Amino acid sequence: MAILLVCLGGLHLAVLTAGFLSPYDVAQQDRELPFAPPTRIHFIDGQGITRWRPFVCLLAEDPGQFGVYHEDIQKCFPIRFLVKGTSYRWGGVFESSRHLFGVDPPARLFLMGTDGFGRDLFSRFLYGGQISLSAGLLASLLSLALGTLLGMASGFYGGWLDAAIMRFGELFIALPWLYLLFALRAFLPLNVSPARAFLLLIAVIGTVGWARPARLIRGVVLSGKKQHYVLAARIFGGSGVYVMRRHILPQTYSIIVTQAVLLVPQYILAEVTLSFLGLGVGEPVPSWGNMLASLQQYHVMVSYWWMLLPGIALVPVFLGYVLLANVLRVPGHVRV
Amino acid sequence: MRYLGLRFLQSIFVLLGVSLLSFIFLELAPGDFFDEIRLNPQISGATVTNLRKQYGLDQPLPRRYVRWVNSAARGQLGFSFAYNAPVAPLLWARSRNTLLLTGSATILAWLIALPLGIMSAARRHGWIHHLCALLTSTLLATPDLLLALGFLFLAVHFHWFHAGGMFSREGAAEGTWAQSKDLAAHLVLPVAVLVLGSLPILLRHTRAAMLEVLDSAYVRAARGHGISRWRILFRHALPAAINPLVSLFGFSLGSLLSASLLTEVVMSWPGLGPLLLEAVLARDIYVVIGAVVFSTLFLVLGTLVADVLLFAADPRIRGTGIRTTAIRTKGLA
Numbered sequence: 102m103a104i105l106l107v108c109l110g111g112l113h114l115a116v117l118t119a120g121f122l123s124p125y126d127v128a129q130q131d132r133e134l135p136f137a138p139p140t141r142i143h144f145i146d147g148q149g150i151t152r153w154r155p156f157v158c159l160l161a162e163d164p165g166q167f168g169v170y171h172e173d174i175q176k177c178f179p180i181r182f183l184v185k186g187t188s189y190r191w192g193g194v195f196e197s198s199r200h201l202f203g204v205d206p207p208a209r210l211f212l213m214g215t216d217g218f219g220r221d222l223f224s225r226f227l228y229g230g231q232i233s234l235s236a237g238l239l240a241s242l243l244s245l246a247l248g249t250l251l252g253m254a255s256g257f258y259g260g261w262l263d264a265a266i267m268r269f270g271e272l273f274i275a276l277p278w279l280y281l282l283f284a285l286r287a288f289l290p291l292n293v294s295p296a297r298a299f300l301l302l303i304a305v306i307g308t309v310g311w312a313r314p315a316r317l318i319r320g321v322v323l324s325g326k327k328q329h330y331v332l333a334a335r336i337f338g339g340s341g342v343y344v345m346r347r348h349i350l351p352q353t354y355s356i357i358v359t360q361a362v363l364l365v366p367q368y369i370l371a372e373v374t375l376s377f378l379g380l381g382v383g384e385p386v387p388s389w390g391n392m393l394a395s396l397q398q399y400h401v402m403v404s405y406w407w408m409l410l411p412g413i414a415l416v417p418v419f420l421g422y423v424l425l426a427n428v429l430r431v432p433g434h435v436r437v
Numbered sequence: 438m439r440y441l442g443l444r445f446l447q448s449i450f451v452l453l454g455v456s457l458l459s460f461i462f463l464e465l466a467p468g469d470f471f472d473e474i475r476l477n478p479q480i481s482g483a484t485v486t487n488l489r490k491q492y493g494l495d496q497p498l499p500r501r502y503v504r505w506v507n508s509a510a511r512g513q514l515g516f517s518f519a520y521n522a523p524v525a526p527l528l529w530a531r532s533r534n535t536l537l538l539t540g541s542a543t544i545l546a547w548l549i550a551l552p553l554g555i556m557s558a559a560r561r562h563g564w565i566h567h568l569c570a571l572l573t574s575t576l577l578a579t580p581d582l583l584l585a586l587g588f589l590f591l592a593v594h595f596h597w598f599h600a601g602g603m604f605s606r607e608g609a610a611e612g613t614w615a616q617s618k619d620l621a622a623h624l625v626l627p628v629a630v631l632v633l634g635s636l637p638i639l640l641r642h643t644r645a646a647m648l649e650v651l652d653s654a655y656v657r658a659a660r661g662h663g664i665s666r667w668r669i670l671f672r673h674a675l676p677a678a679i680n681p682l683v684s685l686f687g688f689s690l691g692s693l694l695s696a697s698l699l700t701e702v703v704m705s706w707p708g709l710g711p712l713l714l715e716a717v718l719a720r721d722i723y724v725v726i727g728a729v730v731f732s733t734l735f736l737v738l739g740t741l742v743a744d745v746l747l748f749a750a751d752p753r754i755r756g757t758g759i760r761t762t763a764i765r766t767k768g769l770a
Contacts, residue, residue, distance in 0.1 A: 272451065272458055277733075279698045284728075287716070378699075378702060420574065
């Protein structure tokens, strides 16, 4: 459990500090090096001597062939740590230009290779995580807030309000979620700036999923409002809103937390899917979804295997959440 | 019978509700199909206004909805702007392909999940269980999108099967037998993606349902009577455990349809997926609504089939009449 949380936390932290960890800026293009494969990191130089510091070699395009490269083993550049590079902001406030690692120009260090514009996929993956993860987290927050509000109202007041909310929620649950997402997206403007697209996306994804948490929370409220101390609070004259906030809401916390663990990866995936299909956050802003979008082109799929790497790098993120959900389900581990 | 009738009525209400909801969202949305046309300098504003009038887009929402329900009752589901044709026949041609895909995937997934789930429940700490646990965790953590892309990548690299599309080039295969062979070869990849995508959830539920029954007192009693292991598993435990699984069958269709939407786009399978995506990008609103209604229809039909099956499989339900169905969507665990 602790290890899991540390791993997941580390992943999120890595994404949060993308500016520091990534060697290049997301928009920095190397027009000389489109579709460069992941840079090979060497330990043994041309004379067969092991160097204590790993190094990379200068990459050059084969004459007359597009996207085929060879290493110039004579020109070696050691990997340095805490190098100066393009400036970025720590959490949007402090400006800094130190990067954790990098190499001196003209050599380049592409851990995951580059895309068709010669942009570093590793840097884009880290920055893309900022979009995708925050979309997932914010959308779950929205969903849970909506679900808690409606679920509590539904369970507490009962009657026609309960019936109306629950029937309405069933409509949302009855639909296959991706169709629903598509439909909602279809009704919103298509050509918008990445920032607005991001907000739209959160709104759409968050609204689609409110019904399931609402049902669960309604169930908790139904049994919770019959608890003796809740009844006592009412008898002492506590208003409905006060009782709900003070006495019933805390009972729903465990449901909210477990639901969040389920919702966040689902919503990250929703963002990835929509952006992949060109309905989400668009270029030039990277997101995990639109980084994979170029794989829809046949020649990219055939020739450049490293374009799949950002997709494979998603697996640990999802695995973390899945395992966390597993652990949380085990009785005795409900607390976080 | 009364129970089934009620369920049927409920389904119709769900369908109406979904379509109404779509229409309300449509009304809230800025812009429509003709916005693109308006940008064309060769088409005058008057023409666009006329076009909008012709397609009835200038009328208020309630009237448009009534018109749409009318057209749905006539089996048309509105009119597509982009294809200039009624929506229903368009969707019907595509959804047959989607149904073929999801149908084969469902059957295959259950054929794999049932025995595996039963075996992993029967030998609680056996190697099958550990294998299944590993498989489910890995597959749960792998997004469908990645599965589809990965399979496509492997297929393209190693020239496995036929990647993309539904048939080879026209005339490549003659005769019914050759054509079905061709179709099957194209089916392999998308079906594999869908099966692997839905397998973990089915496996988990099968195992959980079986474990619950196997822990019950009557199974212990049966074991005490010396009834053989296999007989207990398949004669005594499985029929009791089948109830939640049949419900799951209905619900799993929903997530399968979603997964299939994505897989179809990635593997260019001519199903509802690519059509819907095009319609979203072109703002061909009635096609979008139609596709959503179609998918709901499939889901509702699936749940109905599951209900009928439950009715047949579980004497407890036959006895009590109306069962409150808890509709669940795809949970990750």
